[in-house]
Amino acid sequence: MTKVSMFHNPRCSKSRQTMAILEERGVDIHVIDYLNSPPNMEFLEEVLAKLNVEPLDIIRTKETLFKELGLTKKDERTREEWLEILVKHPKLIERPIVIRGGRAVIGRPPENALTLLNNA
Numbered sequence: 001m002t003k004v005s006m007f008h009n010p011r012c013s014k015s016r017q018t019m020a021i022l023e024e025r026g027v028d029i030h031v032i033d034y035l036n037s038p039p040n041m042e043f044l045e046e047v048l049a050k051l052n053v054e055p056l057d058i059i060r061t062k063e064t065l066f067k068e069l070g071l072t073k074k075d076e077r078t079r080e081e082w083l084e085i086l087v088k089h090p091k092l093i094e095r096p097i098v099i100r101g102g103r104a105v106i107g108r109p110p111e112n113a114l115t116l117l118n119n120a
Contacts, residue, residue: 004022007047008096020110021110047104094106098116099116
């Protein structure tokens with residue numbers, strides 16, 4: 001059986017759709033409850049490496065909290081500063097993120113998760 005880990009927010013429709021797609025295919029899903037147990041910087045660095053993106057690429061910039069914190073995409077912040085923001089405010093982390101082995105994808109659209117299954 002295929003096993004994946006997934007940053008999941010049950011209130012997010014894309015996250016629920018991604019989970020359903022994986023479950024339909026018999027995938028064993030380890031749910032990462034990132035809102036209640038925020039990932040540390042080291043784990044986020046690993047996820048970013050698997051996604052092959054920078055911290056700003058997984059920040060929900062349209063989230064109200066992003067604006068409330070006075071953040072903008074044009075902020076001149078270091079990689080570490082953006083990671084600290086994500087650790088402190090996990091609600092800003094894009095979801096769902098699906099991880100399998102050394103690779104990861106953002107489930108937007110939810111079908112993106114299938115690329116991890118098709119390219120084992």
